[in-house]
Amino acid sequence: MKDAISILRHCGIQPTPQRIAVVEYVLKSKTHPSADHVLSYARKKCPTVSRATVYNTLNLLVEKGLLGMQTIKEGAVVFDPNIEKHHHFVDTDTGDVYDIPWDQLEVKGKEKLKDFEITEFQVIMRGRRKKN
Amino acid sequence: MKDAISILRHCGIQPTPQRIAVVEYVLKSKTHPSADHVLSYARKKCPTVSRATVYNTLNLLVEKGLLGMQTIKEGAVVFDPNIEKHHHFVDTDTGDVYDIPWDQLEVKGKEKLKDFEITEFQVIMRGRRKKN
DNA sequence: TATTTATTTAGACAATGTCAAGACAAATAT
DNA sequence: ATATTTGTCTTGACATTGTCTAAATAAATA
The missing domain is CATH 3.30.1490 (Dna Ligase; domain 1)
Known part of the structure; x- marks a missing residue:
């Protein structure tokens, strides 16, 4: 897989540390994480990242077609790197x-x-x- | 469709006015209402019915197999009288x-x-x- | 360096859903 | 009848998901 920075640049999204942390986790995930999962993992790389930024980034990735989104479980949407x-x-x-x-x-x-x-x-x- | 009281009795659920209001609406619905929809309509028949009672009743109906539950839309589960x-x-x-x-x-x-x-x-x- | 412009953060907010405590009602027993 | 158990309902608290705004920060451009 291409690195997070190139992926972001390639769709015209400025690669910030926060977005890189989100992308690195969610696009190489083997599972189907919820936004909250992504937030937890992103905070390991970037401890101050906010919930809003994670949601913004996830929504951006979905809009750009880099990330899937599924409503198949109760409680929360899950994201799917398999597009x-x-x-x-x-x-x-x-x-x-x-x-x-x-x-x-x-x-x-x-x-x-x-x-x-x-x-x-x-x-x-x-x-x-x-x-x- | 059988009336709400017989349906409730038939699965060993005591037919109270609150439960009857829920059952009458949700089991004859042609749409796929959310819990909040059910609450609104139940309150027309039974203005003091509480959110907790609606959720309890819906969960009871699902457990008894009288009502379906689908997670196909974002935000909230929907209920489905078609079993x-x-x-x-x-x-x-x-x-x-x-x-x-x-x-x-x-x-x-x-x-x-x-x-x-x-x-x-x-x-x-x-x-x-x-x-x- | 000054000035836009983009991004992030924190916290407020609304909605969904669960839970516990006390109020209330109904059924049973005394 | 009255008391007691049993079941049900309501209220409000709570956690979680997700969005939004305003202010702070960082980055890009002039």
């Missing part, structure tokens, strides 16, 4: 969210929904992850 | 949520997900509802 189309599986025991590759599932019948203009869709599954 | 399996379409302009009948769509490939034990799933679509 390829994909589906989601939510472990109902742990709350963990897993990405399911787009081509693993096929959704048939959408063309029958004549009343709706579908701009995006995904399958959301819930259950338990099997421990191997 | 048959179905998919959802969210109008990104209006925020309205539409139920899509279960048999309109088919999701293929779930058996390939060997790491996951799927207890439920649905397709969530976003876009615009075509106005005829």
